[in-house]
Structure formats: structure tokens, C-alpha cells
Amino acid sequence: MKTRILAALCAVPLAAGVLGAAPAYAEPDPLLSVTSVQLSKTSVTVTGLQTEKIDVTVKGGYDSDNPGDENTTLNVYLKRTSGSGDLTRVVSTDLKRTAGTVQNGTWTGPLNVPSTADGTFTVFGVGTGPYGSPGSGMPYDITPYAGQNVLVKGSHQPKITWTVSPAVVPVGKPYKITWKVTDSATGKPFGGKVRVGAGVDNVCAEGGPAQTFTDANGVLTKSYAASDAAFLHCFEVPTEPYAIVSESFFVKRQAGVSATPAKTSAKVGTVVPVNGSVSGAPYKCAVHFQRLQGASQWRTVSSSTVRSSGRFTVDGKAVAKGKLSYRVLLSACDNFAAASSKSFAITGV
Incomplete structure (x- = not known):
């Protein structure tokens, strides 16, 4: 849209855009329990590219006797509850256990708050670290926890x-x-x-x-x-x-369109298959067989779509007697601009 906040936390257009929702996994980690989450500040003022540090303390436990879980880290998640800054979610750094046992301990570390978090944020959950995304292999959802609010006064974002x-x-x-x-x-x-x-x-x-x-x-x-x-x-x-x-x-993107009629002359009204290809293979994008009407007006006669190979077949036809000009137009589609083939002639007899 990391994933870091790009895919999970930011409201970002994806060609507009992807991103902006919290990560979604199967269910909260059954091994994780949260007793309390404390933030060292209830308001911060941040400007420009700076961040303001809030110390975070989590008390809880990870119910595992696996030696590999001894260094389990935690992340605290906050969501926007008012305001209109660019971010809709913020998350702490990977909090390390600084007291107790992994089953009953204390995790601490900073939450870095940027100016783009302008507004009020509320703690809504805790997850095991390191912080990442569904794509980075996190199998569980965030464990819900209704916690403190923090007011962020962000300027010069x-x-x-x-x-x-x-x-x-x-x-x-x-x-x-x-x-x-x-x-x-x-x-x-x-x-x-x-x-x-x-x-x-x-x-x-x-x-x-x-x-x-x-x-x-x-x-x-x-x-x-x-x-x-x-x-x-x-x-x-x-x-x-x-x-x-x-x-x-x-x-x-600007694709190249090529088109060749199966025949260059045909009885009026007879279907003439027109085969062609579109560079970049914009799958399922529409292509239109068009005839030239007057000096510069193109009128669509029939339509088809681009196959996954980038090729297409569209039904052409001689719409009137005589030698007329035709082309194939690729409609603007996804991030492809409209493009057309060179004109070609089909003579109606």
C-alpha cells in the first residue's frame, strides 16, 4: 500500500489505492493475555517531520514454555477516534520484555507519534511482534484491549x-x-x-x-x-x-494496438474476424471495432475483450459497399490509456 504501516495503517490511495484498514487475521492469539497498557503521556505536540516519543508499558503474559518464545515482543495498536490527520492507525515499536517471565511479565518501549497523526487516538489492542503484515506471516489478529486516549496536536504535516x-x-x-x-x-x-x-x-x-x-x-x-x-x-x-x-x-501506461482483418473484402454485413494484440496484455480490457464516419468520427460496430495473452479477436464487418476505413480501439482501462490500431480498409461488395 510493509508491511509496516503502509499496508496496514495508512489511508493510501492505490492508483489509487490500497490501504487504510487494520490488518485482518483469523483470530486473537490464544496464548496472549493483556492485563494493562499504560502510556506515559496523554497529549503530545508534533510538527513537520519530527516524532514525539511516548513510553509504553504492557503487563500481561504469553502462555508458552517454548524456549523460542522467551524473546517474544509485543506491539500496542491505537486507532483514530477523532480528528482528520493522514494516519488512521499508529503502532508502537516492538516492545521488549523488561521484567518478569514471558508468562507473566512487563514489556516496555516507545511509541513514535508523527504530525500526521493529528487528532485523538485510542489504544484498541495488543499483538505479538515483530510488527508486520499478513504478508509477513502474522497468523493471528490483534488481542482487543480498550485503553487510554492520547491527543496528538500535529502541524506542518x-x-x-x-x-x-x-x-x-x-x-x-x-x-x-x-x-x-x-x-x-x-x-x-x-x-x-x-x-x-x-x-x-x-x-x-x-x-x-x-x-x-x-x-x-x-x-x-x-x-x-x-x-x-x-x-x-x-x-x-x-x-x-x-x-x-x-x-x-x-x-x-500507453499500449500499442495492432489489428489485422481476416479478409480485406467481403459482402456487406458479413462477419470478418479481426485479430490483434495489445502490448502489456491488459487482461479483460475492452476493444472496439470501429468504422470511420466522415473525416474524423469513429463509430463502434462491435466489441470484445483482451485475453490474458494480450491477443484479441473482434467481429468486424463491411458495413457498406466500397472501401471504408476501420480500426480497433482499446478503451481506457485500469492504468492503461486509450489507444488505437492503425486504420485498415475492408471493401464491401
């Missing part, structure tokens, strides 16, 4: 914008994306390099994208291989263990 070059990427061609991090309140950069993560496909939902830095203006221009265009692109400003702000989308 970071905003991510991007520009793809070219704006519509031809299938089979490389491209670039210029990402930018700015202050949403002023529209200006934060005045220094920003640690960010940029990735494609699975890394957007498993483990987080590789981290790097923008320039002093908050800008990072990244080159992408042609093969990347088929997958989700993500960008984030990370903290531990989730993202302060993140965005994800699919680039707009």
Missing part, C-alpha cells in the same frame, strides 16, 4: 507529490518519477534532506521500500525499468515501525 516522465509511459519503455516532500501548510520544502523510501511491487507491502535521501529541496528523481510499470509504486517518509506519510499508485 509532510505531503508527498510526484511527477512521472513521460506522463503516460509507453509499454516497454523506461521512465522516471520525481518525488517531492513538502510542508502541507506552506507548500515549501522542509529545508534539508529527507529520509525516504521508494519501491515497486512487493516491497510496498512487505518490509518496506529501500531507504535513501532526497536533496535539500525534498526532491528525489528515480529511474525505473520498463518492467516496473506493471506494478504498484510506493513512496514514504519512514519512522519506526511505520511511515509518517506514504503514497502509492500505478503509472499511466
Whole structure:
């Protein structure tokens, strides 16, 4: 959409978008019991790219005598109950046991609160760590716990914008994306390099994208291989263990369409199969057999869809006597822009 917060916690458009709901697993871990969850602060003020630390203490137990569970960590989850910041969930770092036994102990560690959590958050559950996502192998749901509220006063929240070059990427061609991090309140950069993560496909939902830095203006221009265009692109400003702000989308793609009629002349009204292919194989996207009407108007005669191979067959026909121009149009579909084949002639007799 890590997963860190990208897939589990952020409200992120997925080409608009994925993400924004809490992770969903089968059921709470039957071995985990929670006696209490304490936060060291009930309100914090955070600005810009900074985070404010809240100390978290969990008392409870993990009912296991397996030596491998001795180092079990816990995560505390909070959900938004008011306000309109970018984040809808926040989660603590992996809390380590600092007292007692794994069956009856105390776990402590920080919760890092960013400015994008502006609003009121409430503890709603605890889960075993390390923090991750369904894709990282967590088999259980969060154990419910109704806990404290914390008021977050966030300002100058970071905003991510991007520009793809070219704006519509031809299938089979490389491209670039210029990402930018700015202050949403002023529209200006934060005045220094920003640690960010940029990735494609699975890394957007498993483990987080590789981290790097923008320039002093908050800008990072990244080159992408042609093969990347088929997958989700993500960008984030990370903290531990989730993202302060993140965005994800699919680039707009321009397919090539080829089409060849089975015959170049036929009786008027006779079906003439038109076979062709669409680069990038936009499966189940619609293609239309069209005739040229007048100087520039195209009228749809029949339609079909693209097969998983990228090929299609659409029923063409000679709609009138004489040599007329036809084409096949791929409708705009998913992240593919509309595209058409070269025109071809079928003579009606």
C-alpha cells in the first residue's frame, strides 16, 4: 500500500489505492493475555517531520514454555477516534520484555507519534511482534484491549507529490518519477534532506521500500525499468515501525494496438474476424471495432475483450459497399490509456 504501516495503517490511495484498514487475521492469539497498557503521556505536540516519543508499558503474559518464545515482543495498536490527520492507525515499536517471565511479565518501549497523526487516538489492542503484515506471516489478529486516549496536536504535516516522465509511459519503455516532500501548510520544502523510501511491487507491502535521501529541496528523481510499470509504486517518509506519510499508485501506461482483418473484402454485413494484440496484455480490457464516419468520427460496430495473452479477436464487418476505413480501439482501462490500431480498409461488395 510493509508491511509496516503502509499496508496496514495508512489511508493510501492505490492508483489509487490500497490501504487504510487494520490488518485482518483469523483470530486473537490464544496464548496472549493483556492485563494493562499504560502510556506515559496523554497529549503530545508534533510538527513537520519530527516524532514525539511516548513510553509504553504492557503487563500481561504469553502462555508458552517454548524456549523460542522467551524473546517474544509485543506491539500496542491505537486507532483514530477523532480528528482528520493522514494516519488512521499508529503502532508502537516492538516492545521488549523488561521484567518478569514471558508468562507473566512487563514489556516496555516507545511509541513514535508523527504530525500526521493529528487528532485523538485510542489504544484498541495488543499483538505479538515483530510488527508486520499478513504478508509477513502474522497468523493471528490483534488481542482487543480498550485503553487510554492520547491527543496528538500535529502541524506542518509532510505531503508527498510526484511527477512521472513521460506522463503516460509507453509499454516497454523506461521512465522516471520525481518525488517531492513538502510542508502541507506552506507548500515549501522542509529545508534539508529527507529520509525516504521508494519501491515497486512487493516491497510496498512487505518490509518496506529501500531507504535513501532526497536533496535539500525534498526532491528525489528515480529511474525505473520498463518492467516496473506493471506494478504498484510506493513512496514514504519512514519512522519506526511505520511511515509518517506514504503514497502509492500505478503509472499511466500507453499500449500499442495492432489489428489485422481476416479478409480485406467481403459482402456487406458479413462477419470478418479481426485479430490483434495489445502490448502489456491488459487482461479483460475492452476493444472496439470501429468504422470511420466522415473525416474524423469513429463509430463502434462491435466489441470484445483482451485475453490474458494480450491477443484479441473482434467481429468486424463491411458495413457498406466500397472501401471504408476501420480500426480497433482499446478503451481506457485500469492504468492503461486509450489507444488505437492503425486504420485498415475492408471493401464491401
